[in-house]
Amino acid sequence: MLVYPSGIDVSTSTLRYLSARLRIRRRERGTRRRRVSANPQALLVLAHLRCGHTYAQLAAGFGIGTATAYRYVAEAVDVLAALAPTLADAMKTASTKAFVMLDGTLLPIDRVTADRPFYSGKHKKHGMNVQVITDPMGRVLWDSPALPGAVHDVRAAREHGIVDALTHANVTCWAARATAAPGGGTVRIPYWGRWDTLSAGQQAVNRSHAKIRAPVEQAMATLKSWRLLRKLRCSTTRITNLVQTVLTLHLASSNRR
Secondary structure: OOOOOOOOOOOHHHHHHHHHHHHHHHHHHOOOOOOOOHHHHHHHHHHHHHHOOOHHHHHHHHOOOHHHHHHHHHHHHHHHHOOOOOHHHHHHHHOOOOOEEEEEEEEEEOOOOOOHHHEEOOOOEEEEEEEEEEOOOOOEEEEOOOEEOOOOHHHHHHHHOHHHHHHHOOOOEEEOOOOOOOOOOOEEOOOOOOHHHOOHHHHHHHHHHHHHHOOHHHHHHHHHOOHHHHOEOOOHHHHHHHHHHHHHHHHHHOOOO
16 A cells, blocks of 8 residues: 555644543553554544544554554544533533524435435435534534434434423523424524415514524534544444544634633
8 A cells, every 4th residue: 555645634732632631541551562652643543533544544654553543543532532521511511602503413324225224314315313512603512422314303302301401501592493393491493384384574583593593504514524424434333432532622622621
């Protein structure tokens, strides 16, 4: 395999953050010697998450075995996923905001036609459903555990206890119709019905609602900027940890950890 220099569009502070966490993990485990130090391991992990490089590509680039590359990535994912904020943590942060926004996204996976639980009828593809809470500027505060793509956003929000948590924390939340059912506590959704069946006042409310929620697309773009999440080719049981890992790195890079 040919090897060539490449770049990763993440900040050096993110690399330092991950390196520091890996050093702590090595001290806790009493690791004496590794093929690569904490800094190259952190760089390897970022290349996998940000650029979507395969384990074979990482192994060739860092001069290690494919199995070693897999172990290095798995170790970092375990470390970072454990540091991701919980829903309770997100509610503490959300209570300091004027309001928050809730939306769902589908992370594509490499399933086949027979895997019906992972097929989203809305998106016409296989994937995993992830719910995202953001601040008014569209900055990610929390990502939910991943559920099969066939799970509707309303059901996902209910299973994660998002609406109840927002109501208990008395946090106003703007959400799409597909994300929260009517009468969902402090969650605000647009009026239901076809556009031509709504009154002029209801149409005005829905337009205003859409403008307020527009920044939430920035959060989705933030997630998809980590190329690994654009097409996941791993066990579906690992996707939650990968999403939480990306969230931890994103918060670290934006100095919110």
